[in-house]
Amino acid sequence: MSYTKLRQTLAEGLVTAYQLPEDDIVTLLPEKEEDFNESEFKTKFLELDSNRITAINQKGSKKFDEGYKKATSEVLSKSEKEIKDKYGIDDADLKGLDLIDKVVELSSKAQKTDFSKLSEEDLKKHPAFIKIQNEKDKTFKEREQQLQDEFDSKLKDFSRKELFGKVEKRAISLLDSMNPVLSEDPVKAANQKKFLTLELQGLDFQQEGDEFIPLKDGKRLEDGHGHGITFEKFVKGKAASLYDFKQADDRGTPPPGGDGGSGGSTKAPKSEAEYAKVMSDRSIPLEERQKIKANWNNKQAAS
Known part of the structure; x- marks a missing residue:
């Protein structure tokens, strides 16, 4: 360059x-x-x-x-x-050392104050009184809120127990109407019914008129298709999985190949569709279903 x-x-x-x-x-x-x-x-x-x-x-x-x-x-x-x-100083112009002097002055007066000579109005304006009053109000409000929370909690618990008592009574009534097979001993029978009660305790319930709506996690209980499950359907479904049920005696003609003198507690199926339905009905005792199966096979063999 x-x-x-x-x-x-x-x-x-x-x-x-x-x-x-x-x-x-x-x-x-x-x-x-x-x-x-x-x-x-x-x-x-x-x-x-x-x-x-x-x-x-x-x-x-x-x-x-x-x-x-x-x-x-x-x-x-x-x-x-x-x-x-x-x-409690309202003077906006007081700053620095002047503010400190004012605080010292107020503290000195407070120590020398003869409260017996103050009027009720003066007492209410005094910083010490205001501080005590504020602390008292704060403590009172905190205690009031604590008592309110305790009351709400106990009221909610009481209401839930009262509602569950009604739910349990209705469920046992439905169970009795299904004629479950229970012990002849009343005490044992009562304990057996508690199995259904235990199933109910896992849910919450909402009462609307005479109906009880089963709830799970705050939402209405639904089936696999998104339809609401009624209380009666829920109870009967749970009962079917827990108990066997007595069946009314059938005094009609005994099925072909069966024991004509003994009669049966369930009508003999007349078609394969009826037979399949009876065999899948868990409300029918196993022993009874086995008899129906034997009679059905005998009838098929004879035809």
Whole structure:
């Protein structure tokens, strides 16, 4: 690169970075290469850069001082507000040492106050009275809320137990109407009925008129198709999985191939569809279904 080109590039850089006047540029970078002093250029350049760094540091220090003063002012203002709130001071102009003097004055007066000479109105305005009153109100409200929560909880528990008593009574009535096979011993029979009660305890119930709606996790109990399950359907379904049931005697003609003298408790199926339905009906005792199966096979073999 020629000296002329180099001089032009350096001159532009000095003007841009250091705001160097034209006269200084001519001194540092003479137009003729033979007049250029390398040592003088280096010394002047380093001096310019040092001055630039110093100016930057001074500017940063000034901003830091300004920020520190602002932050300190904000902290003091917040502290002064807290002090005023605590001692009930309404004067917005009181700050710093003047505010401290006011607090000392109020504390001194409070220690020397003869409360027996204060009127009821003055007592109510006194900071000590206000503080005690606020603490009392806070304690009273907290205790009031605690008692309300305890009452609501007990009321809810009582209402749930009362409702479950009605649900249990209705469920046992439905079970009795299904004629379950239970022990002849009343105590054992009562205990056997509790199996159904245990199934009910896993649900909540909502009463609407004379109906009880089974709920699970706060939602109405549904079947696999999204249809609501009625109380009666739920109880009978659970009962069918827990108990066997007595069947009314059939006094009609005994099925072909059967025991014609003994009669049967269930009518003999007349078609394969009826036979399949009877054999899948778990409400019919196993022993009874086995007899029906034997009679059906005998009838099929004879035909």
